[in-house]
Each structure stands twice: as C-alpha cells, then as structure tokens.
Amino acid sequence: MDQLNYKEQQEFQKIVEQKQMNDFMRLYTSLVDRCFNDCVNDFTSNKLSSREETCLNKCAEKFLKHSERVGSRFQEQNQMLMNQMRGGN
C-alpha cells in the first residue's frame, strides 16, 4: 500500500474509514453474540440477574482485551514477515 500516491492515499483513507465502521459493528455484534451465549442461559425470569450482569461486564472487558492483544500480535507477525521478505530477496 506504500505505492499509492498522495491523492490515492487520501481517497483510500475515506474507503478505510467506511470499512472501519463496518468492522466496529462486526466486532460489537460478535461481542454480544459471545457474551450473551456464555452468560445468559437461564430463562426463568425476564430480568438479567446480578450474576448475569457481572458476567456480561467481565466478558465484554475480556473480549476487548483479547481482541486488542490479537491485533498487536498480528501486527508484529506481519512486520516480521515483511522484514523477512525484504531481507530474503
């Protein structure tokens, strides 16, 4: 992506912003999917119990921390691959 000229970079920035909005929605949907599935399994009442609420909060926090960790490891791995490719050729 370094080969894009200045104007193309600006155009691409707009595309990326739209995509990031979609990504954010996808991340949020999978957070709700995962945490609801893991924390809410009792339907004898129509209210969330305090236990379920605690679980949801912890689940959400953990989910995001995991997502961040994967993101930074992914970046590191990619950087390593790029360096290898540059060094190898």
Added chain:
Amino acid sequence: MSFFLNQPQLSGLEVNPERMRLAELHYDAMNTTLNTIKKQCLIKCVPDEYGEAELNKGESSCTDRCVAKFMQANRILGEYAQAVRFNERDLRHYEEIKRKLAKD
C-alpha cells in the same frame, strides 16, 4: 515557479482505479484474516467462564501462540492453494456464472 513545486500537487496526481482496487483487496484480505484469527483464538484460548475481566497468564500466552501458529498455518495453506491452482480448479463454477451473467 518553485512556489508551485513545493506544494503537494493534488491536481497533477492521478487516481489509478486499478491500484485503488488492489489496495482495497489487500486491506480486505488482511482484515478477513485478522477477524478469523480473533474468532478462532478466542474460542481456543478463552474459556467461557468469567471469574476475571483480565486475560490471565495462560490465556495470554495461548493467544500469542495461537496468532503465531495461525499465521504459519495460513502460509502453508496458501502455498498449497497456489500449488494446486486452487482458484482455477475449484472455483471454475464462478466462471460459468460470470459467463451467464455476461450474456444477459
């Protein structure tokens, strides 16, 4: 004239649609990979009980290794797919569909 030369020359630059399409494709591919890694490594490394909101030591190192291994697996499978000409051989039905669509 040097006054103009020092400006980023927006008007002189062209937007090459092919390059833009490639950049987008590249971005999407990376993004899909990242999303798959997140999903898989969450399933494999974080159990579905939430005593703590923090990732514990085991979960953290599992996640780190999971990402590294996924990328190794991804590379090997990528090489395989290229070697067997995956897209030419196994996605041939798309060509059929494209031909039909082109006729209409």
